[in-house]
Amino acid sequence: xxxxxxxxxxxxxxxxxxxxxxxxxxxxxxxxxxxxxxxxxxxxxxxxxxxxxxxxxxxxxxxxxxxxxxxxxxxxxxxxxxxxxxxxxxxxxxxxxxxxxxxxxxxxxxxxxxxxxxxxxxxxxxxxxxxxxxxxxxxxxxxxxxxxxxxxxxxxxxxxxxxxxxxxxxxxxxxxxxxxxxxxxxxxxxxxxxxxxxxxxxxxxxxxxxxxxxxxxxxxxxxxxxxxxxxxxxxxxxxxxxxxxxxxxxxxxxx
Amino acid sequence: xxxxxxxxxxxxxxxxxxxxxxxxxxxxxxxxxxxxxxxxxxxxxxxxxxxxxxxxxxxxxxxxxxxxxxxxxxxxxxxxxxxxxxxxxxxxxxxxxxxxxxxxxxxxxxxxxxxxxxxxxxxxxxxxxxxxxxxxxxxxxxxxxxxxxxxxxxxxxxxxxxxxxxxxxxxxxxxxxxxxxxx
Numbered sequence: 001x002x003x004x005x006x007x008x009x010x011x012x013x014x015x016x017x018x019x020x021x022x023x024x025x026x027x028x029x030x031x032x033x034x035x036x037x038x039x040x041x042x043x044x045x046x047x048x049x050x051x052x053x054x055x056x057x058x059x060x061x062x063x064x065x066x067x068x069x070x071x072x073x074x075x076x077x078x079x080x081x082x083x084x085x086x087x088x089x090x091x092x093x094x095x096x097x098x099x100x101x102x103x104x105x106x107x108x109x110x111x112x113x114x115x116x117x118x119x120x121x122x123x124x125x126x127x128x129x130x131x132x133x134x135x136x137x138x139x140x141x142x143x144x145x146x147x148x149x150x151x152x153x154x155x156x157x158x159x160x161x162x163x164x165x166x167x168x169x170x171x172x173x174x175x176x177x178x179x180x181x182x183x184x185x186x187x188x189x190x191x192x193x194x195x196x197x198x199x200x201x202x203x204x205x206x207x208x209x210x211x212x213x214x215x216x217x218x219x220x221x222x223x224x225x226x227x228x229x230x231x232x233x234x235x236x237x238x239x240x241x242x243x244x245x246x247x248x249x250x251x252x253x254x255x
Numbered sequence: 256x257x258x259x260x261x262x263x264x265x266x267x268x269x270x271x272x273x274x275x276x277x278x279x280x281x282x283x284x285x286x287x288x289x290x291x292x293x294x295x296x297x298x299x300x301x302x303x304x305x306x307x308x309x310x311x312x313x314x315x316x317x318x319x320x321x322x323x324x325x326x327x328x329x330x331x332x333x334x335x336x337x338x339x340x341x342x343x344x345x346x347x348x349x350x351x352x353x354x355x356x357x358x359x360x361x362x363x364x365x366x367x368x369x370x371x372x373x374x375x376x377x378x379x380x381x382x383x384x385x386x387x388x389x390x391x392x393x394x395x396x397x398x399x400x401x402x403x404x405x406x407x408x409x410x411x412x413x414x415x416x417x418x419x420x421x422x423x424x425x426x427x428x429x430x431x432x433x434x435x436x437x438x
């Protein structure tokens with residue numbers, strides 16, 4: 001990677017928004033180029049100067065109380081005068097309950113399931129691949145070119161299917177890094193929508209598809225014959241499901 | 256949903272983001288009482304439209320409302336100074352000039368940084384605050400500010416370059432040649 005491209009991508013790199021291959025190339029360039037390394041350090045210093053917690057404004061202590069009161073006033077019609085005292089008691093108790101509920105909810109929310117974390121990673125990787133214009137390392141619609149490209153880069157051989165007849169053209173493959181391991185990313189195209197199919201070996205039993213939506217992207221995951229599959233795209237769910245069905249059919253036909 | 260359970264559910268979802276909401280408002284409008292009023296107005300708005308919230312990222316949802324409330328307030332008070340779109344298109348050589356002075360940044364007094372950040376035009380300031388202080392991803396910033404991801408990237412790049420120029424001039428020293436052109 002040259003200096004010009006490094007300058008274009010270095011902010012994305014420092015913000016953790018760049019895909020693996022570009023990140024590696026930037027890192028290699030920074031080792032060799034003193035000027036770029038200095039720019040890198042400059043931006044990083046600026047980031048830490050602004051990210052310094054001393055610059056954050058903390059809300060005044062009474063603001064939370066004020067908001068709770070405002071929301072409650074908004075949600076309830078004017079109370080009967082005789083009920084006011086009673087209402088305060090209820091409000092006090094429910095306030096305690098709310099605090100307890102938030103406490104529990106926060107504890108539960110921070111414990112995300114591994115699947116959710118993975119889904120986040122998958123979607124981020126999809127977004128990154130689109131953003132840095134780095135969808136493929138091996139741009140080819142020929143599965144006999146794409147599949148061998150992964151030899152020597154991965155410790156497994158991902159199944160690569162040709163679905164162009166069915167309207168999902170193969171655009172190529174990419175090396176990516178998900179869940180602390182290198183994985184194969186196969187890129188398909190449907191109309192103007194890009195589809196990323198992530199594949200890696202999994203020792204879990206075969207599972208049927210599970211669908212979710214993350215940051216507006218449809219995500220479908222399943223595992224089969226010792227491989228885990230994750231599909232992510234902004235394509236509508238029905239067509240994405242069709243894509244998954246086709247992939248599974250093709251795999252079965254070969255067995 | 257009964258009124259009461261709606262309140263509880265709303266508070267569960269919205270109150271954990273009070274710190275981020277207040278920080279953003281405070282950075283966009285520059286003073287404490289107005290920031291408090293704006294946060295309250297934004298929370299009431301959020302509560303009113305709570306039915307339109309179907310799950311998903313609650314922080315982005317709430318910060319979008321806070322940010323829009325800030326902009327309405329700035330507009331109403333004739334304080335909204337957006338960067339000239341023409342100026343916005345100028346490519347800033349910015350960070351591309353290697354500049355040993357950047358190395359001093361780490362030791363900068365946070366008061367100097369605070370003042371420089373306050374001087375940054377609001378459309379740059381908001382992306383810098385959301386990224387560096389709240390740690391939002393480009394995608395989340397794009398949602399809050401309602402701009403494409405590519406624009407998030409270029410605003411951050413340009414915002415940082417401007418910030419650097421402001422800091423350099425505040426330190427009473429010459430900024431790099433490329434930086435001073437857009438200061």
